[in-house]
Amino acid sequence: MTSKKSIRNLGETIHSLLGFKSPLNSTWVKSVCEIIKSLPDEDESAANEFSKIKEQVVSLTQCINQLNTQRRQLLHDLLNLKGNIRVFCRVRPLTLAENIGSLGLGLEPVVALDTSNLLLELGNNKSKRYTFDKVFHGSSQDGIFSEVEPVIKSVLDGYNACIFAYGQTGTGKTFTMEGALESPGIVPRTIETLFKQAEDSNHTFLITFSMLEIYLGNLRDLLVPQAMRSTDPLPPCLSIQTDPKGGIRIENLVSIQVSDFNQALKLYRFGCQLRSTASTNSNSASSRSHCMIRISITCFDAPERRQETNKIWLVDLGGSERVVKTKAWGRRLDEGRAINLSLSALGDVIHALQRRKRHIPYRNSKLTQVLKDSLGDESRTLMLVHVSPKEEDLCETICSLNFAARVKSVQLGPEESNEVRNQREAAIKNLQQKIEEIEDERQHIRGKIQTLNHKLEQTRKRLPLEEQVEPSDLSSELVPPFELEFSKSRKGNSGSEVPRFMRSTICSRTKTTMEHRTSLQSRRKRRPASQRAGSVNFPVKNHSEFNSDRSISRSTCAVGLNRKTSVELDNATEYSQDISECDVKMVVLPDRDMPQMTSNPRNMEKRGSRKSNKCNSTKASKVDQWLTLHKDEPSISVSAPRNKMVLDIPLPEKKHRPNGEKMQRNGNKKQKQAASQRVEDKPPTLKDLFAEESSSSLICPPESTTGDQIDSLDGSLIEDSQGGSGSGSLSPPDSCCDESENFDTEEEFYGTPMVQAVEDTDHPMIKIGGYRFSPLDLDHSINNSRVFGVSAQESERKRYRKQAMDTELGGNEDMDTSSQSSTENRSKSRRALLIDDLKQKDLEMTLVKSQETAKKEGAWFIQKSLASALLGLGFLDLGFNHDFFYGLIL
Numbered sequence: 001m002t003s004k005k006s007i008r009n010l011g012e013t014i015h016s017l018l019g020f021k022s023p024l025n026s027t028w029v030k031s032v033c034e035i036i037k038s039l040p041d042e043d044e045s046a047a048n049e050f051s052k053i054k055e056q057v058v059s060l061t062q063c064i065n066q067l068n069t070q071r072r073q074l075l076h077d078l079l080n081l082k083g084n085i086r087v088f089c090r091v092r093p094l095t096l097a098e099n100i101g102s103l104g105l106g107l108e109p110v111v112a113l114d115t116s117n118l119l120l121e122l123g124n125n126k127s128k129r130y131t132f133d134k135v136f137h138g139s140s141q142d143g144i145f146s147e148v149e150p151v152i153k154s155v156l157d158g159y160n161a162c163i164f165a166y167g168q169t170g171t172g173k174t175f176t177m178e179g180a181l182e183s184p185g186i187v188p189r190t191i192e193t194l195f196k197q198a199e200d201s202n203h204t205f206l207i208t209f210s211m212l213e214i215y216l217g218n219l220r221d222l223l224v225p226q227a228m229r230s231t232d233p234l235p236p237c238l239s240i241q242t243d244p245k246g247g248i249r250i251e252n253l254v255s256i257q258v259s260d261f262n263q264a265l266k267l268y269r270f271g272c273q274l275r276s277t278a279s280t281n282s283n284s285a286s287s288r289s290h291c292m293i294r295i296s297i298t299c300f301d302a303p304e305r306r307q308e309t310n311k312i313w314l315v316d317l318g319g320s321e322r323v324v325k326t327k328a329w330g331r332r333l334d335e336g337r338a339i340n341l342s343l344s345a346l347g348d349v350i351h352a353l354q355r356r357k358r359h360i361p362y363r364n365s366k367l368t369q370v371l372k373d374s375l376g377d378e379s380r381t382l383m384l385v386h387v388s389p390k391e392e393d394l395c396e397t398i399c400s401l402n403f404a405a406r407v408k409s410v411q412l413g414p415e416e417s418n419e420v421r422n423q424r425e426a427a428i429k430n431l432q433q434k435i436e437e438i439e440d441e442r443q444h445i446r447g448k449i450q451t452l453n454h455k456l457e458q459t460r461k462r463l464p465l466e467e468q469v470e471p472s473d474l475s476s477e478l479v480p481p482f483e484l485e486f487s488k489s490r491k492g493n494s495g496s497e498v499p500r501f502m503r504s505t506i507c508s509r510t511k512t513t514m515e516h517r518t519s520l521q522s523r524r525k526r527r528p529a530s531q532r533a534g535s536v537n538f539p540v541k542n543h544s545e546f547n548s549d550r551s552i553s554r555s556t557c558a559v560g561l562n563r564k565t566s567v568e569l570d571n572a573t574e575y576s577q578d579i580s581e582c583d584v585k586m587v588v589l590p591d592r593d594m595p596q597m598t599s600n601p602r603n604m605e606k607r608g609s610r611k612s613n614k615c616n617s618t619k620a621s622k623v624d625q626w627l628t629l630h631k632d633e634p635s636i637s638v639s640a641p642r643n644k645m646v647l648d649i650p651l652p653e654k655k656h657r658p659n660g661e662k663m664q665r666n667g668n669k670k671q672k673q674a675a676s677q678r679v680e681d682k683p684p685t686l687k688d689l690f691a692e693e694s695s696s697s698l699i700c701p702p703e704s705t706t707g708d709q710i711d712s713l714d715g716s717l718i719e720d721s722q723g724g725s726g727s728g729s730l731s732p733p734d735s736c737c738d739e740s741e742n743f744d745t746e747e748e749f750y751g752t753p754m755v756q757a758v759e760d761t762d763h764p765m766i767k768i769g770g771y772r773f774s775p776l777d778l779d780h781s782i783n784n785s786r787v788f789g790v791s792a793q794e795s796e797r798k799r800y801r802k803q804a805m806d807t808e809l810g811g812n813e814d815m816d817t818s819s820q821s822s823t824e825n826r827s828k829s830r831r832a833l834l835i836d837d838l839k840q841k842d843l844e845m846t847l848v849k850s851q852e853t854a855k856k857e858g859a860w861f862i863q864k865s866l867a868s869a870l871l872g873l874g875f876l877d878l879g880f881n882h883d884f885f886y887g888l889i890l
């Protein structure tokens with residue numbers, strides 16, 4: 001600044017010097033002044049330079065954008081050439097012990113012929129050859145990841161991806177996914193690559209991390225410690241929800257925003273500690289569940305990405321095992337069975353996807369339900385099949401390879417000729433080379449941008465104060481942002497700036513001693529407030545963590561998890577409802593955990609409008625605080641290596657219905673819905689009435705009558721019965737079966753006449769809706785208040801009921817005469833009713849129903865009185881000490 005001032009005042013200074021320095025004449029002074037005037041203005045030059053550099057940065061950024069677009073397209077082509085579903089095979093090397101066991105003979109039945117062919121020697125000079133996208137035998141973790149990397153990179157372009165490790169227990173799935181300290185596996189490398197890629201990109205990304213396991217068919221959040229003792233608080237139960245667009249949401253799953261590799265890694269390590277492992281015959285630390293890591297990526301300002309939010313699933317599947325071999329029993333057996341079942345369901349889904357079948361059986365397991373929106377055409381799937389090199393594992397190896405081959409062969413369809421394959425491989429190589437070139441160029445340009453950024457910063461300092469622009473502003477405008485932050489427009493709503501209606505009431509604060517506030521991830525579209533409401537607090541018996549069909553409220557959970565000191569409660573991390581379509585449920589801590597954000601007025605000013613490093617550091621603390629919060633939980637140590645001890649995992653209560661039963665129920669439900677929809681179009685039929693009530697099993701349908709025994713009934717066919725059987729009961733139902741069994745097809749359901757005459761009996765019989773009985777029975781059954789169901793629209797019902805009441809009144813008059821003739825008359829009138837108008841039979845049914853209802857009401861009144869009496873006497877307990885009420889009190 002001093003130098004600037006001195007140059008500006010140089011002219012005057014020289015003038016003032018004139019009087020002192022006689023040798024300086026006026027011509028000299030003039031010329032000096034001219035020189036000074038012609039000197040460029042310092043400020044101006046700095047500003048010019050600044051804008052010049054700025055322009056250069058802008059043009060280089062545009063250049064990077066173009067390169068990115070090219071790279072994206074090339075990557076897309078590359079992955080398409082490689083296939084959406086790819087299968088790799090990894091053969092585990094023999095361990096030292098195994099080598100010693102085999103006396104160094106190296107009898108390995110699995111031989112890798114080349115990078116894509118595997119030979120399985122079956123003995124007796126027989127062998128089988130398998131072809132995969134890649135075969136790894138004795139490969140390093142690096143080698144494997146280099147093949148996986150393109151898929152990971154495509155994730156930042158907006159593709160969903162799924163990477164599975166599949167195989168027999170003990171073949172190295174966890175080793176491939178998790179790796180060891182010195183040789184990290186796919187998961188840590190993926191996280192690293194994603195962050196690096198995000199850094200290289202000129203977009204801002206929001207990355208969130210979640211981790212769960214599917215244990216015995218139940219979902220468990222691995223970022224929330226499970227209850228280990230009966231007194232421990234329950235973590236929230238996870239349930240799978242499907243949104244109208246078909247997206248999958250896992251209710252209550254914790255997603256934590258991570259802003260660098262280390263944060264994500266910490267969370268991953270934390271989750272690994274909580275995974276269910278146990279010692280089995282095959283593996284001393286066998287994973288007894290499917291471990292699933294979800295990394296969601298959101299980018300708001302990149303329209304060229306395929307979607308705003310996408311995700312990658314990294315799945316370490318439980319090992320398939322043969323019970324005969326593992327000799328598992330009890331819990332281990334259940335675990336093995338659950339794993340095998342879900343693996344088979346996964347195989348079916350992938351197979352159906354490959355075959356492009358119309359029905360994809362996602363619902364057959366929790367695993368496939370969770371992955372529903374991440375498998376399929378729009379996503380990249382990579383299956384790493386692991387096999388053992390041991391001869392004794394040959395059976396399992398064959399199973400695993402057949403599973404993989406099933407997936408693989410279907411994808412490729414007819415056998416690929418050598419020529420085609422060579423062409424494909426050449427094209428792949430070509431594309432890979434181009435991508436590499438682009439990446440190199442991009443790196444080079446990025447270097448230039450960094451140099452210019454540095455220059456820009458220097459020039460900015462030379463500008464007058466008022467013209468100096470915040471570096472953060474510049475970087476957001478001109479250069480790729482290197483922080484993983486919300487973009488400017490988004491920040492306003494994040495963190496503490498939560499709408500008022502989302503904040504807790506004083507009452508709730510008093511109750512829970514913590515402030516419940518839902519974090520908001522800024523989104524344009526917001527869901528209705530009703531969807532943000534916390535889940536209902538249901539009782540969870542015996543503190544079992546396996547009741548996925550129940551859920552506990554977040555508030556209860558949060559309180560439970562942090563049932564410590566009040567200070568800790570105040571600091572408790574909250575579960576926020578996600579308000580986005582993208583199922584990003586972030587964990588945001590209260591403001592008091594972020595002193596640097598609120599205490600500094602400058603930061604306050606920046607918040608919501610500018611990027612700030614402090615904000616970043618706050619994010620870092622979120623992960624740390626989350627981990628600190630749970631560090632004290634039983635048997636958890638973030639720094640400790642993976643727990644190899646056998647976990648004492650409580651067995652879930654066996655309350656889930658088998659799939660088949662559930663599906664059958666669904667089937668019935670659908671059938672009923674369809675039937676009721678059809679009913680809307682026409683008046684209710686007796687069959688409808690039976691259809692609805694048959695499920696109540698009060699009356700079971702009889703065996704179906706053969707066609708030749710039945711004649712279609714119209715008015716003219718009905719004859720007067722001579723006395724009827726008078727048995728007073730319906731034809732005996734031979735079996736109590738489901739309605740669906742009786743009416744398999746729609747035609748059968750509607751095509752059979754409603755009322756039919758049955759001729760093969762001694763007495764005239766009438767068949768109504770598959771039930772045989774004498775017309776007299778109808779009357780008798782009415783008098784006995786046998787229940788027939790009524791399935792009709794309410795308006796129709798009312799109309800019918802009125803008619804029925806009129807008829808019934810007439811009947812009652814007959815009853816008053818109390819003579820046999822009156823009974824006969826009534827019977828006749830019933831029969832006449834049956835002959836004249838079929839609908840009137842329905843009315844009678846309705847009447848029966850109403851009578852029954854009245855009876856039921858009477859019974860209910862008696863029951864109520866009895867219960868009151870028992871309560872009064874203290875013989876009855878309403879169960880207020882039940883967990884449910886306890887939960888409500890909380």
Ligand SMILES: Nc1ncnc2c1ncn2[C@@H]1O[C@H](COP(=O)(O)OP(=O)(O)OP(=O)(O)O)[C@@H](O)[C@H]1O
Pocket residue numbers: 091092093167168169170171172173174175176283285286287288317318319320386
């Ligand atoms: N490629 C490999 N190189 C060196 N060691 C390996 C390799 N693969 C597996 N191992 C070792 O084999 C053992 C079993 O591996 P791991 O636990 O990963 O199997 P798994 O398939 O995950 O088993 P499970 O399904 O029972 O969990 C571990 O001790 C692991 O270190």
